[in-house]
Amino acid sequence: MKFKLPKKSMHKGPNFIREVFERGAGIPGFISFGIGNPASEAIPVKEIQDAFDEIVHTNPIEILQYGPMQGDAHLAELTRRRLINVRHMPAEGQSILISIGAGQDLGLVPRTICEDGDEVYMDAYTFTSGINAVRNCGAVPVGIAMDEKGMIPEALEKAAKSGKGKYIYLIPNFQNPTGITMPLERRRAIYDIARTYDLLIYEDDPYGEIRFTDEVVPTFKSMDEDNRVIYAGSYSKTVSAGLRVGFLYGPEEIIGAIQMVKNNCDGQMPLVTQRVVAHLLDTIDYDEQIKKVARVYKEKCDLMLDTFKKYGSSKVRFTTPTGGMFVWMTMPDGVDCDAFFETCMEHKVGIVKGAAFAADGIPAGQSFRLSFTFPSKEQIVEGMKIVGALTKEVCGD
Ligand SMILES: Cc1ncc(COP(=O)(O)O)c(C=O)c1O
Structure with missing residues (x-):
């Protein structure tokens, strides 16, 4: 053939x-x-082992059945509360979706949002799956020049003038691959450009809480006055990568559409691993x-x-x-x-x-x-x- x-x-x-x-x-x-x-x-191996024991023995039939499409309700609520209370993100007009790591979101976002030929602006050097997932949707991953503070706003604006842009993909904290963290004033400048050219921002932040200093630079989502930021996070780096639990948080309508696309790709998330993460959040000192x-x-x-x-x-x-x-x-x-x-x-x-x-x-x-x-x-x-x-x-x- x-x-x-x-x-x-x-x-x-x-x-x-x-x-x-x-x-x-x-x-x-x-x-x-x-x-x-x-x-x-x-x-936290021992804590995860204990969590599996507890979950498998407490109500086995519940976790051995299909779970809710949008993810385990308790984990979603614990995650949402942390985003609002600790990361200072808006509560109004937002939905949350539990995903198979932040990695799954890299595919879901462009697949849901992009049409053939749409441009997605991203750091010149960025996470490989973030680039390839855009290609897989027939969209174009346009590299934008960077300096030691990350994406250069002037270079972004020049590209955005094409009028073909859909969203800006950013890893503002401890970027993969460069390790760069974008300072606040740069984030504001990029947000302003997104506003001018009506672009969404996809903020991929799996490392955001793993800080070596006390300095916390506000996330794009926490400054999101127009509700144009889709935020992705993960429990891979803070708990365990093998559990494959991440999440998306953003505008209700967009997350709803992503949810429908996700349902057609993989149906429900495994309940066991979601419950393990929720159990840990309930029982350990997560901070x-x-x-x-x-x-x-x-x-x-x-x-x-x-x-x-x-x-x-x-x-x-x-x-x-x-x-x-x-x-x-x-x-x-x-x-x-x-x-x-x-x-x-x-x-x-x-x-x-x-x-x-x-x-x-x-x-x-x-x-x-x-x-x-x-x-x-x-x-x-x-x-x-x-x-x-x-x-x-x-x-x-
Ligand atoms: C920038 C970025 N996004 C997403 C992911 C995927 O992480 P997860 O394990 O949550 O799927 C990674 C993992 O290496 C990453 O570096």
Whole structure:
């Protein structure tokens, strides 16, 4: 049979994240800074085990049946209350939808909102699934230039003038892949542009509460006077990624439409995992759990940056994230980044080429994403000594 996949279902170029994973698998001693997994030691394993026990034994038939389409009502309410009371988001005119991680939302949002050829504005370098999910809908992921504060408003405005834009996709806190947090005044400027060109904002914030400092920059959703922000969050990083529980919070009409699309994709969310998360929120000190995650991540982030400072070239630049899971390493112009990646692989260290995160119209660039959460501290030190020494060989002291 001859079958040709439609263009929208084809991914552009190779998958550099998977490449690191696949080539590193099975190599003894391989250290991967490529894998974007949370730190295993920050998962509240015992509490989750207890929650499963309790849920499976208390009312088994209820959780072994189909659950409500919009997600478990108690989890939805606990989540909604936190968004309103702790994250200061509006309550009026909003709906909540529990999803299979914030990852599912990346597909649901463009699928519900976009028509063929619509433009979606996003950071020049952003989360791969955020880019590809837009492509999968026949829409166009337009990369917007960034600086050290994130998306540049003037560049966004220039693109928005096409009149083809539907929404702006942003990861304003501890961005994946760069680790950048967008300051408040930049958020205001971007919101104003969304207003002028009547664009929605899709605020993807799975790392938002995992802060290394006390500084809290208000979310777009908390400043959303026009009700144009769709906010996505997740329990993957604060509780467990394997449970696959996230959520969307935003304008009633849009969330309602997304709900209908979701129903046609996967029906109901599994009830068991939702109840486990709800049980944890009811029984543990969730703020303390988030602080614990942040402590573990910060220690590893510091270790990664400090080790590089000691052993690496001063010509290489790093972002200094104030939360989240990633740092962005930029090599001087002229360095062959494909060759540098291969050299790191030969030395059994995996890093992800920045090209993996480039939206349409954006060059491969001179950067790499390094994730500091999953490897052990020993691996971080050993791996960064290797990466550091290799940068000195390539770029000089
Ligand atoms: C920016 C961003 N959005 C969404 C996700 C998906 O997270 P979840 O585990 O909640 O599906 C990730 C995970 O790596 C991410 O980095």
